Amino acid sequence: MKIAILPGDGIGPEIMAQAxxxxxxxxxxxxxxxxxxxxxxxxxxxxxxxxxxxxxAKSADAVLFGAVGDFKYDSLERSLRPEQAILGLxxxxxxxxxxxxxxxxxxxxxASTLKPEVVSGLDILIIRELTGDVYFxxxxxxxxxxxxxxxxxxxxxxxxxxxxxxxxxxAHVAFQAAQKRGKRVTxxxxxxxxxxxxxxxxxxxxxxxEYPDIxxxxxxxxxxxxxxxxxxxxxxxxxxxxxxxxxxxDCAAMLTGSIGMLPSASLDASNKGLYEPSHGxxxxxxxxxxxxxxxxxxxxxxxxRFSFGKTEQADRIENAVKKVLAQGLRTGDxxxxxxxxxxxxxxxxxVVKAL
Amino acid sequence: MKIAILPGDGIGPEIMAQAxxxxxxxxxxxxxxxxxxxxxxxxxxxxxxxxxxxxxAKSADAVLFGAVGDFKYDSLERSLRPEQAILGLxxxxxxxxxxxxxxxxxxxxxASTLKPEVVSGLDILIIRELTGDVYFxxxxxxxxxxxxxxxxxxxxxxxxxxxxxxxxxxAHVAFQAAQKRGKRVTxxxxxxxxxxxxxxxxxxxxxxxEYPDIxxxxxxxxxxxxxxxxxxxxxxxxxxxxxxxxxxxDCAAMLTGSIGMLPSASLDASNKGLYEPSHGxxxxxxxxxxxxxxxxxxxxxxxxRFSFGKTEQADRIENAVKKVLAQGLRTGDxxxxxxxxxxxxxxxxxVVKAL
Ligand SMILES: CC(C)[C@H](C(=O)O)[C@@H](O)C(=O)O
Ligand SMILES: CC(C)[C@H](C(=O)O)[C@@H](O)C(=O)O
Numbered sequence: 001m002k003i004a005i006l007p008g009d010g011i012g013p014e015i016m017a018q019a020x021x022x023x024x025x026x027x028x029x030x031x032x033x034x035x036x037x038x039x040x041x042x043x044x045x046x047x048x049x050x051x052x053x054x055x056x057a058k059s060a061d062a063v064l065f066g067a068v069g070d071f072k073y074d075s076l077e078r079s080l081r082p083e084q085a086i087l088g089l090x091x092x093x094x095x096x097x098x099x100x101x102x103x104x105x106x107x108x109x110x111a112s113t114l115k116p117e118v119v120s121g122l123d124i125l126i127i128r129e130l131t132g133d134v135y136f137x138x139x140x141x142x143x144x145x146x147x148x149x150x151x152x153x154x155x156x157x158x159x160x161x162x163x164x165x166x167x168x169x170x171a172h173v174a175f176q177a178a179q180k181r182g183k184r185v186t187x188x189x190x191x192x193x194x195x196x197x198x199x200x201x202x203x204x205x206x207x208x209x210e211y212p213d214i215x216x217x218x219x220x221x222x223x224x225x226x227x228x229x230x231x232x233x234x235x236x237x238x239x240x241x242x243x244x245x246x247x248x249x250d251c252a253a254m255l256t257g258s259i260g261m262l263p264s265a266s267l268d269a270s271n272k273g274l275y276e277p278s279h280g281x282x283x284x285x286x287x288x289x290x291x292x293x294x295x296x297x298x299x300x301x302x303x304x305r306f307s308f309g310k311t312e313q314a315d316r317i318e319n320a321v322k323k324v325l326a327q328g329l330r331t332g333d334x335x336x337x338x339x340x341x342x343x344x345x346x347x348x349x350x351v352v353k354a355l
Numbered sequence: 356m357k358i359a360i361l362p363g364d365g366i367g368p369e370i371m372a373q374a375x376x377x378x379x380x381x382x383x384x385x386x387x388x389x390x391x392x393x394x395x396x397x398x399x400x401x402x403x404x405x406x407x408x409x410x411x412a413k414s415a416d417a418v419l420f421g422a423v424g425d426f427k428y429d430s431l432e433r434s435l436r437p438e439q440a441i442l443g444l445x446x447x448x449x450x451x452x453x454x455x456x457x458x459x460x461x462x463x464x465x466a467s468t469l470k471p472e473v474v475s476g477l478d479i480l481i482i483r484e485l486t487g488d489v490y491f492x493x494x495x496x497x498x499x500x501x502x503x504x505x506x507x508x509x510x511x512x513x514x515x516x517x518x519x520x521x522x523x524x525x526a527h528v529a530f531q532a533a534q535k536r537g538k539r540v541t542x543x544x545x546x547x548x549x550x551x552x553x554x555x556x557x558x559x560x561x562x563x564x565e566y567p568d569i570x571x572x573x574x575x576x577x578x579x580x581x582x583x584x585x586x587x588x589x590x591x592x593x594x595x596x597x598x599x600x601x602x603x604x605d606c607a608a609m610l611t612g613s614i615g616m617l618p619s620a621s622l623d624a625s626n627k628g629l630y631e632p633s634h635g636x637x638x639x640x641x642x643x644x645x646x647x648x649x650x651x652x653x654x655x656x657x658x659x660r661f662s663f664g665k666t667e668q669a670d671r672i673e674n675a676v677k678k679v680l681a682q683g684l685r686t687g688d689x690x691x692x693x694x695x696x697x698x699x700x701x702x703x704x705x706v707v708k709a710l
């Protein structure tokens with residue numbers, strides 16, 4: 001069980017240290033190796049995804065990722081900016097299936113900006129395709145506009161595209177995930193406007209024939225954004241493309257009000273995966289010892305479950321996290337009157353103790 | 356002042372009748388002519404945007420639009436479906452600037468799924484570019500995948516594109532709108548991933564030089580979706596592309612919980628416009644006389660303001676709407692205990708009386 005540990009920037013190293021501590025007390029044999037990524041990769045090796053880091057990630061059975069990005073790197077040209085590391089890892093490792101649970105722990109219902117009755121008990125799984133769509137489609141660039149009313153003017157352009165096998169495999173992931181949950185899948189598209197997503201809808205409908213036990217419905221992305229705000233508990237599994245998934249998964253995460261609690265997994269065809277918290281690198285609070293390490297710790301649990309098949313150990317970690325919440329321990333981001341405010345390390349230690 | 360009246364499908368005719376009634380008591384001379392559009396256009400003339408309807412819309416000074424769409428037309432091929440009418444009108448009339456206010460009337464704060472302190476007094480203006488982007492970009496279609504790992508497979512594809520003049524003109528609309536409001540513009544893009552939107556950001560930044568009185572910030576679309584849920588009152592004017600605007604404007608509308616109250620305007624370069632409620636055709640309640648006509652009535656007010664320069668008449672209508680709300684009159688969609696439930700026509704009559 002070789003794990004590439006990529007702490008990254010901002011609060012990345014602090015929260016990663018807690019996840020590593022948790023992994024170390026499980027009584028399993030992990031081979032963990034650490035490398036620089038993001039701004040830290042650029043600072044030390046001149047590239048956000050240094051060759052040695054990519055090689056390590058490729059050779060490992062799973063990648064545990066902190067977060068990348070810092071104000072310091074904002075003025076770099078795009079190909080050198082920290083977030084290129086994450087795009088590069090997804091593409092190079094073939095991590096096409098991004099699983100993002102949006103779960104609201106009952107103890108944290110107050111943290112949401114939504115009324116408690118609308119969100120308490122929320123448990124959605126958003127499955128976002130991660131290596132296709134307009135994110136990677138070519139051709140793309142800035143050119144002289146070739147036709148239409150603005151012919152001859154400069155224009156920026158990108159290509160949105162999805163091939164049939166790309167849609168099929170992510171649809172299978174969604175239907176199989178639904179079989180282990182509420183047995184309902186909502187496929188989100190924009191079939192009324194986009195050829196790519198009419199095609200998406202046709203293929204998802206076809207794959208659905210293999211899953212008669214699952215209820216499938218199709219929803220336009222604008223309506224999905226509305227329904228997430230109006231009645232998010234109606235969803236079970238949502239599956240969508242890379243761009244819509246980027247927007248909707250962040251929206252769903254924010255519904256919980258506690259994005260510091262939400263892990264994510266990005267998987268390839270054989271369940272090798274990259275695991276990372278859903279939140280960012282929060283450079284404004286880096287080094288202060290106040291960041292919430294729970295999303296990273298829960299990402300480690302997802303790793304045990306999906307990449308290593310260690311369901312029991314994953315359950316142990318998730319239960320330990322529930323226990324510290326029940327004990328009233330809170331980092332600043334989820335603190336409320338009547339609970340006990342703790343720092344990053346205390347929170348990590350409390351999880352270790354609960355194990 | 357020639358107005359094309361296009362009631363459309365579902366609740367369209369009922370709500371339009373109330374808006375027409377309101378226009379008729381203002382003491383102005385309007386030349387109103389009605390035509391079929393959407394499913395009604397298809398049913399009567401075999402096309403959602405019949406030639407006579409398009410000709411009327413082109414010859415009019417403004418278009419007042421109800422809503423289109425009905426279950427009955429779901430199985431038609433895409434080019435004949437009701438929503439093609441709205442895409443066709445936007446493109447044919449050059450309506451590139453979509454203005455969608457998301458306003459929460461204090462009396463209706465309870466209708467939101469968000470906590471009152473998060474949304475009460477909300478007043479955002481979303482400006483969505485409406486004739487470009489991946490909505491209309493060519494080439495598009497289903498083809499054999501020409502390259503990459505899925506070469507030879509079928510793929511759906513579309514072209515995302517924005518030419519410089521398209522971005523410039525919508526940026527001007529946003530900055531000028533902000534001058535009449537809170538003097539802040541948030542431009543929403545995905546410059547970290549898309550060439551189209553790095554170009555967008557560069558051009559918006561350049562146009563901003565002409566508006567030193569306006570504060571401009573740039574935000575990624577995923578973050579914008581989160582901030583709309585987290586702290587929507589921080590926004591003043593938001594400007595974005597066609598696809599992101601489709602998603603974010605519906606999300607923002609739903610924050611208010613009273614989408615039956617929200618009008619919209621779609622303008623061309625000389626303030627000719629199409630005005631329509633932000634909600635849909637609600638075929639499930641069509642013909643029952645219970646739909647909320649206020650968004651359509653407020654759309655008529657926007658028409659008076661933007662296309663006819665009749666600021667005073669627009670104010671009169673908006674004040675009349677505030678008055679009926681203060682009187683406690685509510686259609687079913689915004690009804691709460693302690694208020695008086697009224698139907699579509701009673702609501703229209705109440706606005707007329709308040710005038
Ligand atoms: C950093 C950025 C490129 C990335 C994305 O858009 O995919 C991020 O927003 C995410 O969701 O992981
Ligand atoms: C009906 C559809 C084509 C349309 C759009 O996507 O623009 C609608 O969602 C809107 O926002 O007016």
